[in-house]
Amino acid sequence: MADYKALEDLVIQVRRDILRQVHKVNSGHPGGSLGCAEFFVALYNELMDRKENFTMDGIGEDLFFLSNGHISPVFYSVLARAGYFPVEELRTFRHINSRLQGHPTTHEGLPGIRIASGSLGQGISVAIGAAQAKKLNNDKHIIYALCGDGELQEGQNWEAIMYAAGNNVDNLIVTVDLNGQQIDGSTENVLPMGNLKAKFEAFGWEVLEIEKGNDLSAIISGMKKAKDKTGNGKPICVLLHTIMGHGVDFMMHTHDWHGKAPNDAQLETGLLQNSATLGDY
Amino acid sequence: MKKYTDTGKKDTRSGFGDGLTELGKKNKNVVALCADLTGSLKMDEFKENHPERFFQVGIAEANMIGMAAGMTIGGKIPFTGTFANFSTGRVYDQIRQSVAYSGKNVKICASHAGVTLGEDGATHQILEDIGLMKMLPGMTVINTCDYNQTKAATIAIADFEGPVYLRFGRPKVANFTPENQNFQIGKAVHLQEGSDVTIIATGHLVWEALQAAETLNENGITADVINIHTIKPLDDEAILRSVKKTGCVVTAEEHNFLGGLGESVARVLSTQHPAPQEFVATQDTFGESGTPEQLMDKYGLNASAIVNAVQKVIARK
Numbered sequence: 156m157a158d159y160k161a162l163e164d165l166v167i168q169v170r171r172d173i174l175r176q177v178h179k180v181n182s183g184h185p186g187g188s189l190g191c192a193e194f195f196v197a198l199y200n201e202l203m204d205r206k207e208n209f210t211m212d213g214i215g216e217d218l219f220f221l222s223n224g225h226i227s228p229v230f231y232s233v234l235a236r237a238g239y240f241p242v243e244e245l246r247t248f249r250h251i252n253s254r255l256q257g258h259p260t261t262h263e264g265l266p267g268i269r270i271a272s273g274s275l276g277q278g279i280s281v282a283i284g285a286a287q288a289k290k291l292n293n294d295k296h297i298i299y300a301l302c303g304d305g306e307l308q309e310g311q312n313w314e315a316i317m318y319a320a321g322n323n324v325d326n327l328i329v330t331v332d333l334n335g336q337q338i339d340g341s342t343e344n345v346l347p348m349g350n351l352k353a354k355f356e357a358f359g360w361e362v363l364e365i366e367k368g369n370d371l372s373a374i375i376s377g378m379k380k381a382k383d384k385t386g387n388g389k390p391i392c393v394l395l396h397t398i399m400g401h402g403v404d405f406m407m408h409t410h411d412w413h414g415k416a417p418n419d420a421q422l423e424t425g426l427l428q429n430s431a432t433l434g435d436y
Numbered sequence: 437m438k439k440y441t442d443t444g445k446k447d448t449r450s451g452f453g454d455g456l457t458e459l460g461k462k463n464k465n466v467v468a469l470c471a472d473l474t475g476s477l478k479m480d481e482f483k484e485n486h487p488e489r490f491f492q493v494g495i496a497e498a499n500m501i502g503m504a505a506g507m508t509i510g511g512k513i514p515f516t517g518t519f520a521n522f523s524t525g526r527v528y529d530q531i532r533q534s535v536a537y538s539g540k541n542v543k544i545c546a547s548h549a550g551v552t553l554g555e556d557g558a559t560h561q562i563l564e565d566i567g568l569m570k571m572l573p574g575m576t577v578i579n580t581c582d583y584n585q586t587k588a589a590t591i592a593i594a595d596f597e598g599p600v601y602l603r604f605g606r607p608k609v610a611n612f613t614p615e616n617q618n619f620q621i622g623k624a625v626h627l628q629e630g631s632d633v634t635i636i637a638t639g640h641l642v643w644e645a646l647q648a649a650e651t652l653n654e655n656g657i658t659a660d661v662i663n664i665h666t667i668k669p670l671d672d673e674a675i676l677r678s679v680k681k682t683g684c685v686v687t688a689e690e691h692n693f694l695g696g697l698g699e700s701v702a703r704v705l706s707t708q709h710p711a712p713q714e715f716v717a718t719q720d721t722f723g724e725s726g727t728p729e730q731l732m733d734k735y736g737l738n739a740s741a742i743v744n745a746v747q748k749v750i751a752r753k
Contacts, residue, residue, distance in 0.1 A: 284506020
């Protein structure tokens, strides 16, 4: 049984880390990061079977790939707080000579990162490759991936989605961050994607929905159901309904905070809504 | 003058296919991915021998490159196979982010490069791929000249850690380099001794350079002939040693003069030993349909074009 109090505290601390990272450097992507804080916390602290020490090959453990690399603030915070690198290093986010680049990369050797992402649409393909390598290695662990909903407008995703179903890549769980927003507005206004559940199903995927994508218990039970469905010949898609900017009232339900940092007063407001739990870096 | 003998015309892509077959037997981490061109890339035997290590991705090159990057994470050594055009331009951003910037051990193997693809025409005849690939930080770029060398290179790159672009072609061409040669990445091969001019060639143009050297020799001009199979990293030393001796250079490649081997050689010379240079290459143009021979002739990519360039460059000394 998950220790929900501890996970909730971690979520709040992660929100603070996100706000403070982007505020300090006056750039970065808080909206999508906040929307996925609960998902990342659940994934790294409750769902994934992870090894203590990071190795690139990840043999004998579950792996995660972030396709929508711009939500790096949440990724970095959760990785640091899971012990992959010192929490203090979050101070260097987007600064010169940092391992915490604007978008995640292996280039500077940051533990926890296995592929560069940022240019959208590439993560599912990479995850499929890693999943096929797991099968070749007789490694029964799972590959998790996260992509944005707007990101699904990139054509490469659909090559990958077709491949995974056609080749029974059933050790793969792709979660779609369904917040309905992208840089220029709502996904509905920018480029409507229609019924994503029906689309994934038509491609041959098993699809689950988590309606409360910012609720830890809903995420954990939904993702466990997804995990139970692996190994049955089909790749798994989880449609995670999230609220962009979740946990900071003025950032919620809008695309305005996709790639904009809060000013001093806004930071203060955001932090007041999320009192420190584990201690700031 | 050294004598080189064509032991029987063969296509370089078959060198790749046979090299891959050999690799499949000796290295269980080698996996192959193909985008619906298994026969054209001569990957059938690998596929038959190791169906579990062969991944048919369909006509979906972007996904193929991404998958290959992902496979390296589990310790695999992926060889992707499709035409040069679809191996580079079509998937440039995938290679840039998921392979080169991520530092992944992917071998991008590209057939049907250049105009010698022939009748399919310009849509398939990429003449810009060397430039695209050499500009990527950390990418090794190799363009082999014949069957034996392509086979040796295919085997050699599996033991090299890092992303590699291996370029070869479709037509049957002279096979003249040694069988089972020791292929050294980044090491130029000195083919002919001469003192009047240096001819630096890559790919299908290496044989043409040897033919040109013979013709020149009959006219009293001796050429130093260098086979540059690795365009990046470039063997600067071999180039400088030769040009310091001869005082001028002709570069020859089945590629646009912008972005190709010639420009890389020019960079070395302009910074370390300026010397007159002529470029045997396509002149910022697309190709067209025709037989390989007709196209090599029309676009000035053969022995006679090299001879003309040599005469021009010697006059500029």
